[in-house]
Amino acid sequence: MGHWSRPPRSIVVLALVVAASASAARTQLPETLSLLGKPLVPPPLPAERRRALEADLATARAAYENDPGSTDAAIWLGRRTAYLGRFGEAIEIYTRAIEGHPDDPRLYRHRGHRYITLRKFDLAIKDFRKAVDLIAGKPDEVEPDGQPNAKNIPTSTLHSNIYYHLGLAQYLKADFAAARDAYRLCLGVSKNADMLSATTHWLYMTLQRMGLKDEARNVLEPITPGLDVIENQAYYRLLLFYKGSRSQPSLKSEAAVDAVTIGYALANRTLSDGGTADAVKQMKSLLDKYGDQWPAFAYIAAEADVARLDKPRRPPRGD
Structure with missing residues (x-):
C-alpha cells in the first residue's frame, strides 16, 4: 500500500491563487456595458457593508x-x-x-x-409608462426605504418615484420635453423637502438644456434656505447655488456620489451656456475619476451626454 505524500507548498499556494482568481472572476463579470463601450462590474463594497x-x-x-x-x-x-x-x-x-x-x-x-x-x-x-397607467385614479402610498436615511423617515412615494424615474429615463434619452412633463407631474406629488429638491434639480437642468432660462429660474421659487432636507443635500445645495443664495459647491470635500452629482450639474450648466467642448471635458474627467459610481444617476447622465456630444473629429479633406 502506497503512502500519501503532501503536495509541495508551492503547488498548494498556486491552487489557492487559481481558486481565488476564479472566484474573483465570477464576482467581477460585467453587469452591462457603458454607453461608451466599457464593461461595468459591480461596484466594490467595504467588507462590513457587504456582510x-x-x-x-x-x-x-x-x-x-x-x-x-x-x-x-x-x-x-x-x-x-x-x-x-x-x-x-x-x-x-x-x-x-x-x-x-x-x-x-x-x-x-x-x-x-x-x-x-x-x-x-x-x-x-416602457415600464414607467405602464406604471403610470396602473396608478391612474389610485391614492399614492409611501415607499419604504431599503437603505434608511439618518432619521429613518421615508422621503418618497410610489407615484413620485414613478414620475421621477420616468423623467430621468427621458432626460437620458435627451427627450427633454417629455422629461419636463414627467418632472412637472412629479412636483405635484413631491410632498417633502427631499423630493422637492431632487425633482426641482432635474427639472431645472432639463429646462436649462431646453434653453428655457426664465422657466428654469421660476421653478427655484419654492427653494429657500432652511428647508428640512434629510437625504438630498447635494441637490439642495446646488439649487441654492442656482438661485444665488450660496457659493458654488466644491467637489473636494464631498462623498463620491455627491461629487458626481455636483460635478455633473456644473458641467451641465457649462453645456447649457454653450460651452460644449468644456462641458464634455468636465464630464469625461468625472467619468474617469469616479468610475465606481457608475450606477449613480448623474454618472449615467454624464455618460449619455459624452456619448452623444463627443463625436470624433473628421480629418480635413485633401484637395
Whole structure:
C-alpha cells in the first residue's frame, strides 16, 4: 500500500491563487456595458457593508421562499439583490413577479429603475409608462426605504418615484420635453423637502438644456434656505447655488456620489451656456475619476451626454 505524500507548498499556494482568481472572476463579470463601450462590474463594497447587505438578502430570500407568490417578498428580494450590485439578477426577479402580478405598478417601477442602471432606457420608459397607467385614479402610498436615511423617515412615494424615474429615463434619452412633463407631474406629488429638491434639480437642468432660462429660474421659487432636507443635500445645495443664495459647491470635500452629482450639474450648466467642448471635458474627467459610481444617476447622465456630444473629429479633406 502506497503512502500519501503532501503536495509541495508551492503547488498548494498556486491552487489557492487559481481558486481565488476564479472566484474573483465570477464576482467581477460585467453587469452591462457603458454607453461608451466599457464593461461595468459591480461596484466594490467595504467588507462590513457587504456582510450586512448579504445578511439582508438572505432574510429577503427566506421570506420569498416561504411565500413565493407575495409581491412584497419579490420586491424586497429584488431590491436587496440590486443593493449588492447584481442588477441583472434583480431585473429577472421583477420579471418573474410581473408574470404573476401584471397589474402591480410597484414591480414596473422597480424594474424600470434597474433598466436605467443597465442603460436600457427604452425598456425603462416602457415600464414607467405602464406604471403610470396602473396608478391612474389610485391614492399614492409611501415607499419604504431599503437603505434608511439618518432619521429613518421615508422621503418618497410610489407615484413620485414613478414620475421621477420616468423623467430621468427621458432626460437620458435627451427627450427633454417629455422629461419636463414627467418632472412637472412629479412636483405635484413631491410632498417633502427631499423630493422637492431632487425633482426641482432635474427639472431645472432639463429646462436649462431646453434653453428655457426664465422657466428654469421660476421653478427655484419654492427653494429657500432652511428647508428640512434629510437625504438630498447635494441637490439642495446646488439649487441654492442656482438661485444665488450660496457659493458654488466644491467637489473636494464631498462623498463620491455627491461629487458626481455636483460635478455633473456644473458641467451641465457649462453645456447649457454653450460651452460644449468644456462641458464634455468636465464630464469625461468625472467619468474617469469616479468610475465606481457608475450606477449613480448623474454618472449615467454624464455618460449619455459624452456619448452623444463627443463625436470624433473628421480629418480635413485633401484637395
